[in-house]
Amino acid sequence: MSEFKIGQREVENVNILELKGYLDAHTAPKLEEAFQSLLRSQRFRIVVNCRDLSYISSAGLGVFMAFIEDVRNAKGDIKLTNMSPKVYNVFDLLGFPLLYEIFKDEQEAVTRFFPKAK
Amino acid sequence: MARPRSSPPSSATASAEAESSESRFENAALFEFSTVINSSLELPFILSHILLTIMGKILSTRGMVVLAHAKGEFSVEMVKGFPQGLKGKNVKIGAVPRRAFEIAGLDARRHSWVKFFREEGVTLILPLVIAEKTIGVLGFGARATKRKLTPREVTYLRSLANISATAIEKAHTINELQRVNRQLDQKIQDLSTLFETGKEFSALLDPERQVRLLELSLLGRFLPARYLISLRDGADMKIVASKISGQVPQGELLATLGRISVPVRVADIVVSGTVDVREALTGLGITIVVPIMLQGESRGQILLGEKMSREEFSQTDMEFLSSIGNLAIISLENARLFKQAIEKQKLEDELLIAREIQKGLLPSVLPDIPGFRMSAANISSRQVGGDYYDVLALPDGRFIIAIGDVSGKGSPAALLMANLQATIRALVPLHLDLSELTGRVNDLMCENTGGNKFVTFFWGALDPGRKTLTYVNAGHNYPYLLHSDGSFDRLDRGGMILGVMKTAVPYEEGVAQCRGGDTLVLFTDGVSEAMSTTQEEYGEERLERALRGAMSGTAQEILDAVHRDVLVHTQGASQSDDITMMVLKIL
Known part of the structure; x- marks a missing residue:
């Protein structure tokens, strides 16, 4: 029943992951793979656009935790954007806003990677 | 205004x-x-x-x-x-x-x-x-x-x-309403996490992925700065996932952790014994220990450090951790049992094939040898050893009698045995003497085994007219030539076991002269080394006693008597080797 897809784009040298559908215990490995492949190719500026993400479970959230340290050690970051209130509620409930920058809009997050440019 | x-x-x-x-x-x-x-x-x-x-x-x-x-x-x-x-x-x-x-x-x-x-x-x-x-x-x-x-x-x-x-x-x-609402949301999130991971745990049969799922769920739920998951592996605890500061716990510390049976905050651990668990865990940045229980027994632990949100671990958190840990272990256990069952089935299938090969190689009917009466039996053990016996009639009226034991078990042993049989049958028509033939068989076996398998082998050419057995013993249990007065000779001439190294020294031939009333007994170590429930070997002394007691009977009666005596000795203990015997009674 649970369908989950990841789209990938690049905007101004920032890697955008677009999540779509259900990110749960079953589909979490897909996101792991996506992060792994970004890290392998040394891409550490990551924005995860959650516009079409309809559900996220603890295992899904765990994936963000599993990679954030490596990404930040490489001077990059994982920023999150465009969450529906329902999805944001879960992130908020588990304390993610303390550790991750969450933006309403993707462009805001992208711009954040270049503080002096704008 | x-x-x-x-x-x-x-x-x-x-x-x-x-x-x-x-x-x-x-x-x-x-x-x-x-x-x-x-x-x-x-x-x-x-x-x-x-x-x-x-x-x-x-x-x-x-x-x-x-x-x-x-x-x-x-x-x-x-x-x-x-x-x-x-x-x-x-x-x-x-x-x-x-x-x-x-x-x-x-x-x-x-x-x-x-x-x-x-x-x-x-x-x-x-x-x-x-x-x-x-x-x-x-x-x-x-x-x-x-x-x-x-x-x-x-x-x-x-x-x-x-x-x-x-x-x-x-x-x-x-x-307050918002707080209660949030608590409720948290509970719902916990329940759906347990439901969903439980479902996924049991769908996965790969322990590594099950552990990873447990790890991700803990990371997402608690955002712990440090964590460690260990699981029981046989008698030891094994760390399957971790992010800690310093060296991973080992030996005594792990063992001590294995004795914790309820979720506990590190600060509340009562230190007893030689290892200061509290100090060690605090040093690793660990705040709580939650045992993973299966049937009242600790099968592992989830250790978590402080949450990055700095919130304390609540009672609800501890309960959630227990639940998810226990769900995981049930699935891990199921996966283990499933794998075991599949492996067992695979082994059984392989043994069945081996047994089929072996049965196909043993002669289904023994030829009549004038002046002799012969009985032979091979009783396969559960694991199927590589026992072999054969009787071939030669054009000149003589008979080749052979018995052998291939090292190893199951299909590999059965295949080597097939190889040995084919070699023998191909070489025998060359009319070479037995010593020469044995040398050739050994050389061929060496090429085929690459030196990591061997065969103990005894064979002889029986001349019914002269009642002589010209033989070569290549490292096999010495056969008995029992005389009617109860004395016996052992047929021990020959040389090295087959398949270990190429023939350098020619095999020695022995000749046994049989008389009426004598009995020739060939056997494999499955007989002499049959184990009792107390791990005691049957031994040649018991074998000799059984043979003497039965030697007035027919070949089949002697064979049955020895088999019965072996069964009395083993008391139903499972045998690791085949039991193979040939008995020739000289009329």
Whole structure:
């Protein structure tokens, strides 16, 4: 029943992951793979656009935790954007806003990677 | 806002007019105050606005809000003008008069809390009362004008206090509602996580992925700075996932952790024994230990460090951890059993094939040898050893009798045995002498085994006319030639076992001369090394006794007697090797 897809784009040298559908215990490995492949190719500026993400479970959230340290050690970051209130509620409930920058809009997050440019 | 211009009270009418205009102004101010503080649910905003409004009204530079948080317990919630250090200070307040009053009039001996306010320089107290319940107290420093409050001012302040109390209470209630709602959301999230991971755990049969799922779920749920998951692996605990500061726990520390059977905070661990678990875990940045239990037995632990949110682990958290750990272990256990069952099935299938090969190689009918009666049997063990026997009639009237034991078990042994049989059958027609043939068989076996397998082998050419057996023994259990008086010869001439190294020294041939009434007994070590339940070998002494006792019988009777005796010895203990015997009775 649970369908989950990841789209990938690049905007101004920032890697955008677009999540779509259900990110749960079953589909979490897909996101792991996506992060792994970004890290392998040394891409550490990551924005995860959650516009079409309809559900996220603890295992899904765990994936963000599993990679954030490596990404930040490489001077990059994982920023999150465009969450529906329902999805944001879960992130908020588990304390993610303390550790991750969450933006309403993707462009805001992208711009954040270049503080002096704008 | 326009201030009403007050005209000098020249007459009674003018005075009444001024009063009504002032009252209109007060009403408008109360309305605005109410609108502002009810526009927000943020307590700090509400409290700040209340303090500033009243401080402005009475012209005081200092104000504080003290709010109730439990029965009779109050604490300072906000201060302006007073030292900021007062914030959060607990104040015990008993019965508070319900109206505003100046503190100078109160007896500190009757109301101990008055002392606190007086010491801090509070001169005016304004209780916040809702439905006869004091939910807080506003306190203010001395008025700049030093004037006493007029009754009218007191009434006005009471109105402000009433509006404030309602707004504070409303914000409290809604905040509490939000808190409860959030708790509920958290519970729902936990339940759906357990449901969903439980489902996924059992769908996965790969232990590595199951552990990873457990790891991700813990990471997402608790955001722990440090963590470690260990699982029992046989007698030891094995760390399957971790992010800790310092060296991973080993040996005694892991073993000690294995004895913890209820979720516990590291700070609460009672240290006993040689290892200071509390100190060791604290050093690793670990805050809680949750055992993973299966059937009342600890099968592993989840160790977590502090949450990055700095929140404490609640009882609910501990329960969630126990649940998810136990779900994981059930699935891990199922996966293990499943894998075991599959492997067992695979092994059984392989053994079945091996057994088929072996049965196919053994002669189904033994040829009649003039002057001899022969019986032979191979009883496969569960694991199928590589036993082999064969009887071939030669064109010159002689017979080749062979017995062998291939090292190893199962299919590999059965295949090598097939190889041996094919080699023998191909070489025998060459009419070479037995010593030469054995040398060739050995060389071929060496090429085929690559030196990592071997065969103990005995064979002989039986001449029925002369009743002689010319033989070569390549490392096989010495066959017996039993004489009717109970004495026997062992057929021990030959050389090295087959398949280990190429023939350098020719195999020696032996010749056994048989007489009427003699019995030739060939066997494999499955007979002599048959194990009893107490791990005692059957041994050649027992074999010899059994042979002597049965030697007056037919070949089949002798064979049966030995087999029975072996069974009595083993008492049903499972045998690791085949039992193979050939008995030739010389008429």
